[in-house]
Amino acid sequence: MSDVQQALARSHHEEWARVVATLARRFGNLDTAEEAAAEAFVTAAERWPRDGIPPHPGAWLTLTATRKAIDRIRRESSRDARHREAELLYVTRTEPLGAIDDDRLRLVFICCHPALVMEARVALTLRMVGGLTVSEIARAFLVQDTTMGARITRAKAKIATAGIPYRMPSSGDLPRRVSGVLAVLFLIFNEGYLATGSDTAPVREELTAEAIRLTRLLHRLLPDDGEVTGILALMLLTEARRPARVSRHGALIPLADQDRGLWDSALISEGHALVRERLNSGVAPGRYQLLAAINAVHTDGHATDWTQIVALYDQLMRLDGSPIVRLNRAIAISERDEAEAGLSLIDELAPELTEYHSFHAARAHLLRRLGRDAASREACDAAIRLAGNTAEIAYLTAQRDGGTHHQRSARQ
Secondary structure, eight states: OOHHHHHHHHHHHHHHHHHHHHHHHHHSOHHHHHHHHHHHHHHHHHHHHHHOOOSSHHHHHHHHHHHHHHHHHHHHOOGGGHHHHHHHHHTOOOOOOOSSOHHHHHHHHHHTOTTSOHHHHHHHIIIIITOOOHHHHHHHTTOOHHHHHHHHHHHHHHHHHTTOOSSOOOTTTHHHHHHHHHHHHHHHHHHHHTOOSTTSOSSOHHHHHHHHHHHHHHHHHSTTOHHHHHHHHHHHHHHHTGGGTBOTTSOBOOGGGSOGGGSOHHHHHHHHHHHHHHHHHTSOOOHHHHHHHHHHHHTSSSSOOHHHHHHHHHHHHHHOOOHHHHHHHHHHHHHHSOHHHHHHHHHTTHHHHTTOHHHHHHHHHHHHHTTOHHHHHHHHHHHHHHOOOHHHHHHHHHHHTTOOOOOOOSOO
C-alpha cells in the first residue's frame, strides 16, 4: 500500500466522524453532511497522489467537504434561498480540530436519540460515526443491503421531520441519553462477540473493534463518567480473551479450558487499570462497572476466584435483578459451592428463560456433573435448538455427544 493510500485509509478511520459531525452541526442535515464528506474523500483520492498529502489531512477534508456541501446547497437552492448561500459562503473557514471536539459527541447522541428504535440507532451510529458502508452494516446484521439502506434513510428522515436538534442533550437529560448510547455500543459489541446466524463467523472482529473504537471516543469525551469507563473496561477485558475462545475446529472453548497464554495482555492491563480507576474513585459502581469487575476477576491470575465473582453478582443483582444476571450468579454459586445448589437456583428461572439457550446449556452442564446424563442430553438438545452462534452449537453438540465437561458461565 502506498503512502497516499495509507494516509487515505488512516484519514477515513480517524477523520470520518469528525468531518460528518462538523458538517451536521453546521448544515443541520445528516444527508448533506454524509454526502459532502464522501465527496471530499473522493476528491482526496484524486488530488493527494498528484498534489501530495496535505500537512493537516483532517482540516483539508473538513474544508473540502464544507465547500462540497455549499456547492450542493447552491445547486439545489431556490432563488428565495440565495441569502442562505451567501451566509454559508461568508462563514466558510477551517474548523478547529483538536484531539477531542464536541461535534463528534453531538453526532453520537443524535444517532442514538430515544426517538429512534434501537435497530435504527445501531445502524445510524455505524454509518454516520463509524463510517461503515451500508453493505458492511447489512452484512453485520444479516439483512439485505436494500433493507439496511431503507432503515438508515428512515432514521435520517425521522430526525429531520421530528426536528431533533443538532446539539448535546441538556444536563438534565444527559444521564438518560448516555445510558442509551452505551446500550447501542454494547449491542454492537455483543453482535460481534457472539455473532448470530448459521452462515456467519462465530466472532465478528470488525464489529467488536468498531464498538471499542467508538467507546474509546466516548471515554475521551466523557472521562469522568463511571459507566462509560466501566463499559470500555468490560469490552477490553472481554475482547482480550477472543484469541482463545474458538478452537481450530470452530467450537467454543469455555473459559476454564482457554489457553491464557493466548489472551491479549495489553488489553487486560488496560482493562484492569480502568477497573482500578473506578474502584479508587470511591463512587458506588454501576452495572457496567460491576460487569467489568467480574471480567477483571476472570482475567486475574491462573484461575477464577469464584467467591469474588459471587460477591460481585450479589452487588449487581441489587442494580439489575434480570433473569440473565440471576442465571450467571447461579452458575457462579455452582462453581463456588456445589452443582446441586446452582441447579436449584437455575431451575427457578425456567418460566422466564425457557427460550434462552444458555439456560439450557447451564442446566446440561450441572446435570452432567450430577451424573444425570439423560436429562443432561435433553437439556443440551434444547440449547442447540435455540443457539444461534455456530461455535456455541459446535460446542454443545460435542457436549451432548460425550465431550468434555465444562459450561462455566452463560457467557464465555
